[in-house]
Amino acid sequence: xxxxxxxxxxxxxxxxxxxxxxxxxxxxxxxxxxxxxxxxxxxxxxxxxxxxxxxxxxxxxxxxxxxxxxxxxxxxxxxxxxxxxxxxxxxxxxxxxxxxxxxxxxxxxxxxxxxxxxxxxxxxxxxxxxxxxxxxxxxxxxxxxxxxxxxxxxxxxxxxxxxxxxxxxxxxxxxxxxxxxxxxxxxxxxxxxxxxxxxxxxxxxxxxxxxxxxxxxxxxxxxxxxxxxxxxxxxxxxxxxxxxxxxxxxxxxxxxxxxxxxxxxxxxxxxxxxxxxxxxxxxxxxxxxxxxxxxxxxxxxxxxxxxxxxxxxxxxxxxxxxxxxxxxxxxxxxxxxx
Numbered sequence: 105x106x107x108x109x110x111x112x113x114x115x116x117x118x119x120x121x122x123x124x125x126x127x128x129x130x131x132x133x134x135x136x137x138x139x140x141x142x143x144x145x146x147x148x149x150x151x152x153x154x155x156x157x158x159x160x161x162x163x164x165x166x167x168x169x170x171x172x173x174x175x176x177x178x179x180x181x182x183x184x185x186x187x188x189x190x191x192x193x194x195x196x197x198x199x200x201x202x203x204x205x206x207x208x209x210x211x212x213x214x215x216x217x218x219x220x221x222x223x224x225x226x227x228x229x230x231x232x233x234x235x236x237x238x239x240x241x242x243x244x245x246x247x248x249x250x251x252x253x254x255x256x257x258x259x260x261x262x263x264x265x266x267x268x269x270x271x272x273x274x275x276x277x278x279x280x281x282x283x284x285x286x287x288x289x290x291x292x293x294x295x296x297x298x299x300x301x302x303x304x305x306x307x308x309x310x311x312x313x314x315x316x317x318x319x320x321x322x323x324x325x326x327x328x329x330x331x332x333x334x335x336x337x338x339x340x341x342x343x344x345x346x347x348x349x350x351x352x353x354x355x356x357x358x359x360x361x362x363x364x365x366x367x368x369x370x371x372x373x374x375x376x377x378x379x380x381x382x383x384x385x386x387x388x389x390x391x392x393x394x395x396x397x398x399x400x401x402x403x404x405x406x407x408x409x410x411x412x413x414x415x416x417x418x419x420x421x422x423x424x425x426x427x428x429x430x431x432x433x434x435x436x437x438x439x440x441x442x
Contacts, residue, residue: 107222108421108440111158113150116422124226131179131229132171133187135442137244138221139164140428142273142341143364144214148425153366154215162221162440163189163213166235166243175229184235186243186398187227189213189220190388205254205388212388221421223442233394236402244439245408249397250389252278252339255362256286257393258384259335263287266328270314270348271339272299274411274437275362279337280308281406288335291327293320293348296433306410314348324352332357341365350375358382411437418442 105123110116126132144161146152169183179185192199192207199207211217235243252275261267265288269276272294283290284307292303293312300311312323324332332354338346341363349359350371359381376383401408413436416424421440428438 105223106418107160108162108418109158109160110147110155110425113148113157116148116425118419118421121222123224126171126226128173129229130226131169131232133167133185133225133227134170135220135223135225136166136168136184136240138162138166138440138442139244139248139274140424140438140440141248142275143212144219145425145428145432146341146364147215149429151366152215153364154212156216159214160219160221161214162219163215164244164247165189165220166240167220167225167227169232170224172229177229177232179229179232179234184238184240184243185232186235186246186394187220187233188231188389188391188394189247191217205390210388221440223418231391233391233398236398238398238401239409241412241439242401242408243398245411245437246394246397246401247389248274248437249278249282249401249408250393251275251362251386253282253397254389254393255279255337255339255360255384255386256282258386259337259358259360261286261288261335265289265334266331267291267335267337268293268312268324268327268333268349268352269308269337269339270294270345270352271363272296272303272311273339273432276337276339277303277306277411277436279339279362281306283335283337284308285400285405291333298434299436302436314345320348321351328354334358335360338363343367343369347371350381353379353381355379356381358384360384360386362386412439414438416440 147155191211192204196208291310336349
């Protein structure tokens with residue numbers, strides 16, 4: 105079979121490798137669609153913190169079960185599934201307390217271990233999630249939606265909150281969608297006007313063009329009657345955007361960090377004490393998040409496929425990464441069709 109590899113920053117290659125054979129407790133899956141996420145793009149550009157080269161990327165996946173033994177989960181050949189791609193050890197302090205998404209030795213597919221951008225993969229049966237008749241494209245979008253959804257849940261957002269999402273990429277827009285579903289008043293900020301225009305189509309209440317610190321501060325105060333936002337969510341992974349979230353939060357506000365980066369931020373940390381901010385990290389997601397979101401999307405509340413802006417054939421994987429890298433301000437969710 106063939107698989108996609110990022111050999112080094114800026115280099116994507118399709119290689120022939122052995123087709124995997126499922127072991128005990130595993131299913132053989134034929135990959136249908138895979139989404140290029142921000143970490144995949146960062147790995148391609150050499151800016152992502154956790155990636156080692158060479159490696160097969162990819163953890164936003166939909167697949168068909170080809171082979172599976174009899175199991176207690178009801179999985180059978182022919183079923184469409186997605187999967188929880190965050191492998192936890194089951195032994196560390198986090199895992200002992202049920203915080204498996206924050207396992208101290210977590211290995212995410214396509215990051216700390218081989219990913220799913222290949223024609224076939226094997227997967228432990230307990231990591232599969234029934235697609236419940238969702239389309240293969242929608243199923244490939246459940247994982248990034250889970251990242252956003254988990255972050256929104258961390259902040260306990262309600263209909264009484266005003267929320268600012270900093271970053272109008274896929275994770276940011278899906279965080280906005282999740283916050284709107286909680287009844288909050290939601291704004292989204294970005295440096296790219298085109299992405300902000302696109303975000304308006306997802307029902308956000310307003311946008312903020314983040315073109316300078318002075319302009320950003322002015323627009324935040326205007327949007328909140330001078331109060332700042334009850335909740336700010338960082339969905340980029342840059343020092344400047346985390347600073348934006350700290351600055352834009354109200355006194356007593358909540359700040360959620362979803363984005364991942366490699367750079368340091370030097371700031372006056374006393375502002376956290378002064379504002380009595382609650383700062384939350386949000387890492388990965390739980391299988392329960394996958395199940396909940398599949399039900400939500402199935403209910404028709406959210407047209408998840410609207411975030412797709414580009415679809416590439418498997419054979420055009422190198423072009424997909426190159427185009428996305430060069431046009432990140434105008435491309436949102438990029439899928440590879442396997």
